[in-house]
Amino acid sequence: MTATVSYPPPTLEDRTSSSYSSYLRLSLAPVGPAPALLDGAWWPRSRDLDAELPALTAVLDPLWGRITRVTVNPTYWPVFPRKVPVAGHVVKVGWFLAEQDPHELMLLSYQVGRWDLLVIPPRTPPASAAWLMAAASDPWAHRPRAG
Numbered sequence: 001m002t003a004t005v006s007y008p009p010p011t012l013e014d015r016t017s018s019s020y021s022s023y024l025r026l027s028l029a030p031v032g033p034a035p036a037l038l039d040g041a042w043w044p045r046s047r048d049l050d051a052e053l054p055a056l057t058a059v060l061d062p063l064w065g066r067i068t069r070v071t072v073n074p075t076y077w078p079v080f081p082r083k084v085p086v087a088g089h090v091v092k093v094g095w096f097l098a099e100q101d102p103h104e105l106m107l108l109s110y111q112v113g114r115w116d117l118l119v120i121p122p123r124t125p126p127a128s129a130a131w132l133m134a135a136a137s138d139p140w141a142h143r144p145r146a147g
Contacts (some may be wrong), residue, residue, distance in 0.1 A: 024055050025120075027133035028063075041136035043120040043129050044106060049080045049093060057086040065111030067091055076121070092136035 012048040025043035029036040049072070057067045071094045072080060084091045099105065107115045118136040120129045 006142075024059050025133070026056070026059060026117075027137040029137045029139050032139065036137075036139035037116075038104075038118050038136045039115040040081070041118040041133040043124065043133060044122055046122055047077055047079075049077060053084045053091055053093075054086045057091060060107065061087070062106070064115060065109040067107050067109055069094065069108040071096055071100060071106040071108075073097060073100045073102040073104070076119070079104055105129055 025045075028040035029038065039060065042056060044056075046052060051072075053070065058069055066089060067086075068089070069092045070084075074080060074095045076096070077095075080093055080095065082093055084093060103119050105117045105119050107117065109115075118132065120132050124132070
């Protein structure tokens with residue numbers, strides 16, 4: 001038996017409601033001595049950067065410093081703006097094809113530096129997304145084995 005579930009894109013009303021952004025699906029690697037290849041994982045609800053980036057930066061700006069630039073691989077982002085207005089500032093969006101993994105988002109801050117997040121496709125089943133988010137934010141999962 002096969003079940004098909006449709007995930008309609010969020011409406012403008014959904015995106016502007018406080019409950020939409022309060023449930024940001026984000027998992028960050030803990031700060032510590034273990035170097036991580038990824039700084040965490042993000043599971044957006046859509047492929048619309050205009051709709052998704054404001055909630056992401058609202059959480060990350062206080063933690064990592066003001067996010068000023070984001071880069072994506074356009075393979076999985078059908079439309080991406082050059083600039084996205086977020087709380088109190090504008091985030092510039094750039095794109096790279098061969099240079100950037102299509103499943104990653106790079107965030108830059110003048111204050112602190114660079115972060116790389118695994119982007120989990122919006123339509124990923126919840127159990128798979130939870131596993132991917134946990135794996136991407138585990139600094140020990142990406143370290144080469146000794147010996």
